[in-house]
Amino acid sequence: MVYIAPFNGIIYNQNKISKLDEVTTPPYDIISEDMQKKFYDKHPQNFVRLILGKQYPDDNENNNRYTRAKETYDDWKNASILIKSNKSAIYPYKIEYKTNNQIKTMSGFFALLKLDPEYKFVKAHERTLSKPKADRLDLLRACKTNFEPIQLLYIDKQDNIKKKIDENINNLIADVKGYDNFNHKLWEINDENIISEIKNELKSKILFIADGHHRYQTAINFAKEEKEKTENFDENASFNYIMVVLVNIFDKGLSIFPTHRLIEKLDLDFNVILKKLDEYFIIKEHKVNSQVKNSLDISKKIKEDLKTNTEHKFIMYIKHRYYILTLKNEKIMDRFASDHSKTWRTLDVSILHKIILEHIMGINQDNIENHVKYTRVDEEAISLVDNGRYNLSFLMNATKINELKAIAEAGEHMPQKSTYFLPKMLSGLVMYNI
Numbered sequence: 001m002v003y004i005a006p007f008n009g010i011i012y013n014q015n016k017i018s019k020l021d022e023v024t025t026p027p028y029d030i031i032s033e034d035m036q037k038k039f040y041d042k043h044p045q046n047f048v049r050l051i052l053g054k055q056y057p058d059d060n061e062n063n064n065r066y067t068r069a070k071e072t073y074d075d076w077k078n079a080s081i082l083i084k085s086n087k088s089a090i091y092p093y094k095i096e097y098k099t100n101n102q103i104k105t106m107s108g109f110f111a112l113l114k115l116d117p118e119y120k121f122v123k124a125h126e127r128t129l130s131k132p133k134a135d136r137l138d139l140l141r142a143c144k145t146n147f148e149p150i151q152l153l154y155i156d157k158q159d160n161i162k163k164k165i166d167e168n169i170n171n172l173i174a175d176v177k178g179y180d181n182f183n184h185k186l187w188e189i190n191d192e193n194i195i196s197e198i199k200n201e202l203k204s205k206i207l208f209i210a211d212g213h214h215r216y217q218t219a220i221n222f223a224k225e226e227k228e229k230t231e232n233f234d235e236n237a238s239f240n241y242i243m244v245v246l247v248n249i250f251d252k253g254l255s256i257f258p259t260h261r262l263i264e265k266l267d268l269d270f271n272v273i274l275k276k277l278d279e280y281f282i283i284k285e286h287k288v289n290s291q292v293k294n295s296l297d298i299s300k301k302i303k304e305d306l307k308t309n310t311e312h313k314f315i316m317y318i319k320h321r322y323y324i325l326t327l328k329n330e331k332i333m334d335r336f337a338s339d340h341s342k343t344w345r346t347l348d349v350s351i352l353h354k355i356i357l358e359h360i361m362g363i364n365q366d367n368i369e370n371h372v373k374y375t376r377v378d379e380e381a382i383s384l385v386d387n388g389r390y391n392l393s394f395l396m397n398a399t400k401i402n403e404l405k406a407i408a409e410a411g412e413h414m415p416q417k418s419t420y421f422l423p424k425m426l427s428g429l430v431m432y433n434i
Helices: 033-042 065-078 130-143 160-166 192-203 213-230 270-277 295-306 330-336 348-360 378-386 401-409
Strands: 010-012 082-084 091-099 102-114 150-154 172-177 183-187 207-211 241-248 255-257 260-263 281-287 313-318 321-327 372-375 392-396 420-422
Touching: 065 082, 065 130, 102 160, 130 213, 150 213, 160 192, 160 241, 207 213, 207 401, 213 241, 260 378, 270 281, 270 321, 270 348, 295 313, 295 321, 295 378, 295 392, 313 348, 313 378, 330 348, 348 392, 372 378, 378 392
Parallel strands: 150 241
Antiparallel strands: 010 082, 091 102, 091 183, 102 241, 150 207, 172 183, 255 420, 260 372, 260 392, 281 321, 313 321, 313 392
């Protein structure tokens, strides 16, 4: 069963930090080096110092980004920059944003979720990689705090939970224009009866991880360590819970976008690749007009070329030209993934990884971290190839929400970075000290 709980959240003290937009950040895993520097410069108490501190050449076991995060965290608590709420609560959360010329509002709420190490009630749709897990585990060991929530989806066709929350929100504790220019609002509900009703609504649900696969598994690993270290086998020990944001899978404010692949591999021969691709894909070459210098203009044309209702299409972008790749027949995937369900075999991201990356380019689960990077920004998938940073990129269409649900329910995993949910949670609104 699914067990959620209220908690005494740690928040920025707005008597000392008057502008939360100066200290809040994106989630750690979408902060680039340039963004990191900007956030450092923006405010001395910017949240980036906790979730993604700078690294230095002389870092060692006793002085590194994780030990510095703990020192900073302790200092901010001692100086009442960060304060703990007096009452245990859940925290309703709304994000208003604009996408594709449409204004949307996503509604969810912060709570603690009891960990499910067997993934019986919490379903994952992506495999996790070793490096991100090691990084987040080191931070968790040092600070013993969930600084950022993971996002999970639940099924509530009648939207009963959201209705119950909306009827009872009146204590607004944060209203921030985020880094993304989205409006983020946070409330607090500490009424035990309302919380109990919401807990009961969720007990029999299945939850689907939308964002935070690595942090969820890291929390499981950390709980196991703590259990062995402390010999505390109480199922309700604080380390057996993780801070989450829960959102209805049918929430109209939820959007899914594709994550594009950037390829860095020195031994690639484009002519050989094209010849191999021809066996499985219909290929159409497009040269970029030499007068078009703007990657935004190129991306608009590529978006049009990618549009499809039934076909499996990709764009392979090479400097100043691109190829539209359309799978000739879905049955081709039977050769490469007969051990997976038909739903998995017909995912665009599965086709890309199995046929193109693994079979044609030799990029597999063992070496993917060395050769593949990710971006959601169409223009970046183009400009980073044009400037020589990467050999090529693959732009793709988004995974559908019903595909995610089917894969998770079947206990299967999509390839890494198969989904990109919008809006992203704002980091620095509330924390859970374990």
